[in-house]
Amino acid sequence: MSMKIDPRTVQQMLQLQLYEQTNIFSSVSPYAVGRPASTFAGLLEEIVGLETVTEPDPAPKSSGSGLVGQAVPHPSLSKPTTYDPLIHEAALKYGVDAALIKAVIHAESSFNPTAQSHAGAKGLMQLMDGTAKALGVADSMDPEQNINGGTRYLAALLAKYNGQEAVALAAYNAGPGRVDRLGIATERDLRAHFDRLPAETRNYITKVLDLKETYKV
Template sequence: MSAVDAVAAPGAVGAQSAIARIAELQALVARATGAEQVAPAAPAQHGGASFASALTAAGVGQQVASAALGAPGAGYGSNVTAAGTANLGEPSPFDGLIAAAAQRYGLDPAVLKGLIRAESNFDPSATSGAGAAGLVQLMPGTAASLGVTDRLDPAQSIDGGARYLRQQLDAFGGDLTLALAAYNAGPGAVRRFGGVPPYAETQAYVQKVVAYADQYRSAPAAPAHGALPPTTGSGSIT
């Protein structure tokens, strides 16, 4: 398994100001759409996703909505188009699964895609000498705890990896750096060292996932059709 290095969301706001901002944004949406209120979509896990989607559809900046709602990954800026689809840059065969899992668990899809690239370089059959397997390199015990019965199945693997990353974010106060370090080295090691462990592999992994995520965010949206170009670089299998 692997880890990430991130900075706190620059637009973070307090609970009271977030509530006030949400009210302002709701009024803005109502005026923009001519509706008296925004009908909420089905509630998403970890909260806030459905309202953020409504704001995006109404043309309100995704970064503002994410910051106001305290959404994970808000500090990375928007990689969601007006149609609500993730801009994951260079395409992979798993972009649909990645975007869906990221939305389900409140993750930045670029980070999740960067994690998969670092872990397996998008090879669903990848295995490691330590016993990790699949796109997100789950160990057998971790997979079982996440309800993953087939680690080589792309849908199960991506869902399990996204859920595990979400667990680490929750455990470390939303700090993506620590969450990704925990993904790579284990949450026990992060707690023991009080931060990213002094392991060269973990530190390099964190930097690699962040760099990949930045690359995906800055890349132009991938075409809907056509051949899939190969990814660059190779993921770390730990």
């Protein structure tokens, strides 16, 4: 009897293998082309204080953990999007889970490449102009540049916070400077200081983590 293997499973296995073999601080640089790997901290130093502000969405119900709630329903979650090839390319390039990138795009812009917030965040992953410039993104409305730059930034935050997704998401939404000033460096810190984060950021973390789990299905 033959057994079919879901292509997504194969892709995730390859992505995990690449991630394990890749040193994010050297061969896969999370900052602009030409920036030496030894200045990894320089990227975040340039961005500290530049808040990536998004428009607030209705808060999903919390499970009580303060981080992960019930899955956010969406009619198209099971369907591929126009940007899946770009998402998977960026995922492999920077060692970031494709489901996480997709969840961030969903929460940030609902897959609208021309989305712009009142604060000036632009494109699919809602990059502020200062953040985009630091990441080497010339046109935030260009889907390929935006996804590449946003994923590069997300990879840098994941590296900064030792792969702790919830903390990296807090920094992506509220800015790494604000997260650091609150003394949040681990998920334990995040739970302890969760109520000190803006309501938008608390809702954002919950929503993105929920969406990530849904997109992994």
